[in-house]
Amino acid sequence: MPDDAPPKAPSRIQLRNRRRILDAALDVFAVHGYRGATLDQIADAAGLSKPNILYYFAGKEQIHVTLLNQLMETWLDPLVEMDPGGDPLEEILAYVQRKLDMARDLPRESRLFANEILQGAPRMAPHLKADLKPLFDEKCGIIQSWIDAGKLAPIDPRHLIFAIWATTQHYADFGAQIRVLLDTDAPAPGADPFLQTLFTNLLKPAGR
Amino acid sequence: MPDDAPPKAPSRIQLRNRRRILDAALDVFAVHGYRGATLDQIADAAGLSKPNILYYFAGKEQIHVTLLNQLMETWLDPLVEMDPGGDPLEEILAYVQRKLDMARDLPRESRLFANEILQGAPRMAPHLKADLKPLFDEKCGIIQSWIDAGKLAPIDPRHLIFAIWATTQHYADFGAQIRVLLDTDAPAPGADPFLQTLFTNLLKPAGR
DNA sequence: CAAAATCTTGACCATTTGGTCAACCCAACG
């Protein structure tokens, strides 16, 4: 008798309310971090009562964990897409562009991630070790092989990736500061050509 | 009758305990943000009782504000030091180095700042507008004049400064992630030559 | 359409949190 867990397809209401809750929670966690966020805030933002929130999720932590799990996929995706068979410079510049687009399109996700890392990655460290680290090492290897083949200037691939992350995510994570300094509401106006130039000049092999 | 506020020099105990509290609060606020931090945590970390904390500071918010005010000075200093009369490339590279050293020496301050901006700068926006913005505009002007004189490659000074902030602060703010990926405890090993190369290649005027 | 299953919530609970206060400690000084 298999008696496997009967999967029970989630109802329409389940789907709608789960999405609502996660969306509201993303707003709140992205701004206040895990400890600073409250269930009341989330319930309020979702337009549901607090007990109703707890009908769909076992607790505050599980909402946070669910968001972090969903985020991990989205977050790794642009790096996964980097193609070892493509043109080195093009591949890296396309990666920069994808990351910049993500900072513009998903600033809340970027801030959620930033908050989690700032706090020492208490809930994400296993994920980082299990999922991000292997991917990071693999892509560093690819970049290094491009360098060894003389197709890129000799720089440290690890710091290259850090610099790409830092410069792109900065526009989402430090958006409040940028909005004050540039006196605009547009997200990262003019960042695209700047970053393309920055990384082109870094990576073009010296021989020309 | 002048009756000015008698300044009353703070006693040795005052000085010692205020420092202790601010140091402990920096630890806690840097990790958990304003809302996520508790007075009990701060009292614990400072080795003082909670009522004693409140003997020295009027409340949680005032501790936070005091830290933020102190931070602002430290934070602007490296940029203030950029000398309009110096050699353009040298001045900017030296600024990068100062910022990187700060990320290494004052990671807690960097995270406190990052937390505040992530949350939308609720307590710092006035400071940013009043202190940082004029300095930012001034230094952008200087860099632009260097570009106009043909001494630097033509890039947007504003995004240059953002890139410097992003790449250097990243080593403090995302230290947890970097430690996982590089499998080391050292802060930002090998970042110095990488960043010097990154910004040298960006800024060297095309004419050579 | 009525029973069954799913969904929703007002009232409640224990704990945590920022903050108060009266009493107590203790070194300095006349």
Add this chain to the structure above:
DNA sequence: CGTTGGGTTGACCAAATGGTCAAGATTTTG
């Protein structure tokens, strides 16, 4: 050596917080 003033704290408080539960409202389904 007793007084005085800064320094310290146990006990307490009201509000906020994560979470529970039994009872009702609504939807699904036989």
